[in-house]
Amino acid sequence: MGDFNLALVIVAIILCVIVFVFNVYLLVNYQHPDDKNQAYFPKFVVVLGLSVAAISILMLPADVANRQACRHAIYNGACNLTLPMKDMWLAIYILDAVLVFFIIPFAMFYYEGDQDKSVGKRIRSALLWVVVTAIVCALVLGILYGLVGKVDFTVRHLSSSTTSFPSSWSFSSSQECISGSHQCSAYSASDSSEKTWTMRTTFPEYVVALATIVGSVLFTIFGGVGIACLPLGLIFSFVRRPKAVITRSQYIKEATELGKKAKELKKAADALHQEERSGSKGRKWRKNVKAVEKELLQLEEDVKLLEEVYPQGEKAETTWAMTVLGYLAKLVLGILGLIVSVAWIAHIIIYLLISPPLSPFLNEVFIKLDDIWGLLGTVAFAFFCFYLLLAVIAGAMMLGMKLVFITIHPMKWGATLMNSFLFNVGLILLCSISVIQFCSTAFAYYAQATAAQEIFGHTLQSLRGIRYLYKYNVFQIAFIVLAGLTFVYYAAFGWRRKKPSGRFQLSS
Template identity: 30%
Template sequence: MLNWWLIVLIVVMPLICIGLAVYTIVYFQSEEDSKVDYVPKAVAGLGLVLALGSILLVPYDVANSPDPTVAHKFNQSLNTQLMWQIVLWMMAAMAVVVCPFFLFFYEAYDPDKPRVSTQFVHGVISTVVIVALFILIVSLCYYFKGVADINFQAYRGDPQMVLPDSSALTYTVNSIKSTVTISVSIYTYCIGMLCFFGWIFFFFYGGTGIVAYPINLIRGFKSRTKAIGASRFAEEMAIILAKADAMLELCKELQRESRGTISRSAKNKINILRNEVYFLEAQQAQLIWAYTKAGGSPFIVYGKLVLGMVCLVTAILWCLQIFIYNTFDADPFLNTLLLRLNDAFALCGICAYGIFAFYLTWSTFQGQIALGLRLLFFQIHPMKKHDTLVNAFLFNVSLLLITTYAVIFFVVESFRDYAAMTSINGLMNVFVIHLRGIGVFIRWAQFLFLGMSLLALIWVVACPKRKRRDPTKIRLDDLK
C-alpha cells in the first residue's frame, strides 16, 4: 500500500532545507560580494542542504521502517539503506573535497595580481593534500582494524523430543556473553572515521555551545542595550573611531613585519587583531542599534530571552538523556515523548525531534565562535548579518558537515527506541559503534561531551566577560 505520509515527507523536507539554506546565505552574505561569487555560495548552500537534510532523514527513515504489528508495514516501502549511502557519501565529498577546494581557491585571491590560474592551482594542491591524508589514514586503519566486534547473548539448550504445541515444551534461559568479529565494508569504515573526526569537533565545540549559548542569551537580556541620545552616541562613536585608527596602525605595522614568510608568532598576532576587530565591530553595531532603534524592538529583546530559556531547557534534557538512557538505561525518557507524539500525529514527532537535533548543530556553531574568540590559535569565521564573506560560509559549512556525522550518530544512539528497525540504526548502533579501535572512542565520546559542557558552564559562570584591552594603548610587541 502506498504510504502518503512518506510522499509528503520526501517533498516537503527538501523544500524546507533549500529554503533555510537560501535564507541563510542571503541573510548573512556580505553586501560587498552580494552580486559576485555565486558558485562558492551555491556550494555552501548545497552543503547546508545536505547537512540539514541528513538530520531530517532520520524521522523519514522512522516513518519507512517496518513494523510487523501494523498492517501494510511488514516491510520497507523504499530502499533507505541506499538512500543513506548516497547522502553520506555526498556529505563526505563536500566536506573533504569540494568545500576545501573552493575555500582555498577563494583565499588565494590576490587583488594586486588577480589570476584565476594561480587560485586554481593553489586550491587543487591544498585539496589534494587534504584528500591524500584522509585516504592514507582511512586506508591504514581499515587494513589493520577494519572489523567490528559485536557482542551478543548465546543461548544453549538440550533438544526436546516433543511436538511444538506440547505443554511439555520448555525454553532455556541459559546464556553466555559472546563476541562475533565481522569484516566491514569500506563504506561503513569511512562513515566510522568521519564520526570519529566529527566527534572531536562536536564534543569540543558542541559541548561548549550547548550551555554557553543559552546562558549568554539570558545574560544578554539582563545587560541589554538601552536607548541613548545624540550626544552620548557622538561621544561613544568618537571613542570607537580612535580605537579603529589605533588598530589600523597596528595592522600596518604587522604587515610591514610580516613581509615574506609569516611566522607562528605573527599568525597569533593576526588572530588577536582579528578578534579585537570583531569585538570593535560588534560594539559599533550595538551602539548604532541603541541610537537608531531606541534599544530595539521588544519582540526581539524578549524573544531572545524566551529563546535562551528554551535552549537552556533543551540542553538540560539532553544531559538527562545521556545519564538516564544512554548510560544507565533506566528509562527511555525522550524516546517516550517522541514515540507518543509520533503516534498521535507524525508531524509533532518530527518537530520535537528537529528541535533536539538542530539545537546540537546550532550549539556547534556557537561553540566554535566562542572558543575561537577566547583561544588565540583558532582562526574565527563568525557569521554576521550582511557581513559574512564566502570563506566564512565555506569554513562553517565544512565544519557543519563533519560534525553532522557525530550529530546523526548521537541522536540515533540517544533515540534507539524511536529509531528502532531503521537503516541508520543498523549502521550506527550495530557496526560503527562496535568498530575495533575507533568504536571505543565513539562510545565514550558522549561523556567527553558532558565533561566539556561542565567545563563550559564553569567557564561561563566564572568568567562571564573578558576585559578588553584598549587598542589605543596596545603595542605590537605586547601581542604574544
C-alpha cells in the first residue's frame, strides 16, 4: 500500500515539472518579439498562472487516485504517504484567487503603464489601481456576505417507535420493516416533516462560492461554445483547406492587394497615434482603434493563407507536404474530439439533467477501466476534465473573434503581447475552478468520498440565492443549449472557405 502511494507522490511531482516546462515553452513561442528579454515579472505571472490552472485540473484525478490508494484501509489515516488533498485544494484556491484578483491585475497595470515613467512610478500607479479594485471588491463582498451569506439546508425530521427484537429477519422491496410491525416512521416520513436549517457560512467559503459562480457563468458560455467549436473547428479547417498551390501570377495579384491593405492600415494607425498624442481620444477614436486591430488580425490570417497556397524557398515541396499532413492531423484530432464532445453532452443529459439518472455512463466507464489497470480509469478521467478546460479556451477564442460585445485579447503564435497573455491566463484561472466543480458534479459517482466533493458538496449548492441555480440545473441547461447552437452554426457556415478581406476604411 505504501509503495502505491509513494508512486502517486512521484507521479504528481513529475507532472508538475512537465506542466511548468510546457508552459515556459508556450510563453517563449507565443510572446511578441517586442517583449523578448524584458517584462520578466509579467512572464513569471503567466507561467505561474498557467501552471496553477493546469495543476488544479489534474488535482481532481489525483484526488481520486489518492482515495483509491486507501480503498482497502479501514480509514484513510491508516495509509502511509497519501497526499493531503484538502490542504492542497485550499492552497490552490487561495493562490488562484490571489492571482486573479491581485497579482494579474497588478501585472497588467504595470505592463500597460506609461513607458516614459520610472519603474517606481509605474509600480505605485499599478498598486493604486489594485488597491482601489480590492476596496471595491471587498465592499461588495462584505455587503453580500452580511445580507445573504447563509446556507439553507433542507433536512427531514425522522423518528420511529420501538418494537421487540425479532426472532427472524424478513426484508423485501415491498416490506422494508421488521417482521409485520410496520414500525417504520423513519422510513416513511412525510414531506411535511421537512424543515430548513439555516446557518451562516464562513467568509472564505462565501468568497470561493461567489468566485465559482462568476467562473460558472464564464464557463457555461465559453465551455458550451467550445465543446462544439473545438472539434468542429478542426474538422472544418480540413474541409476548407487549400486543395492545391496557386500559380505565380495569382500569388502576385493577391500579394499586391494585401500590400495595398497593409499600407492603408499603416496610414490609419499613424493617424490614430497622432490623435492619441494630441489628446483627442473619444468614442470615435476607440471605435477606430478596435477596427484597425480587427483588420490587422484579418490581414495576418490572409497572409498566412497566401503563404500556405504558395510555399516558397528551396524546400517548397516539403513545406506543402507538411501543410497537407497538418490538415490531415486536424481531421483526425477533430474526429476524436467530436467523439469526446458528444460523450460529454450525452453524459450531462443522461446523468445530470434527467432525475433520477438513466445511467452512470462515463462514471461506469472509468470504474471498468480501473478494473483493467489501476490508473487507467483515472487517466481517462483526467483526459475528460482537461478536455473541458481546452473547450473553455477554444470557446473564449471564438467568441472574442466573432462577437462585438465581448473583447478577448487574441493569442497569436509569436505575436502575443504580455497584456493579452495575462488577460487570458486570468480568464483560464477563473474558469478552472468552475471546471473542477462541474467535473466533480458530473462524475460524482466516480469521484465520491474525495476532498473535492466535500468542498463542492452541499455548502456551495445550499447558499442562499445561489442554490436555485444548481437546483434547477441552470448552468447545465445553458451549456447544452449553447453547444447545440454552436453545432447549428458550424453546420450552416462552417464549410465556407475564408477569402482575403477587401479594402479597409475608418469611420469618419
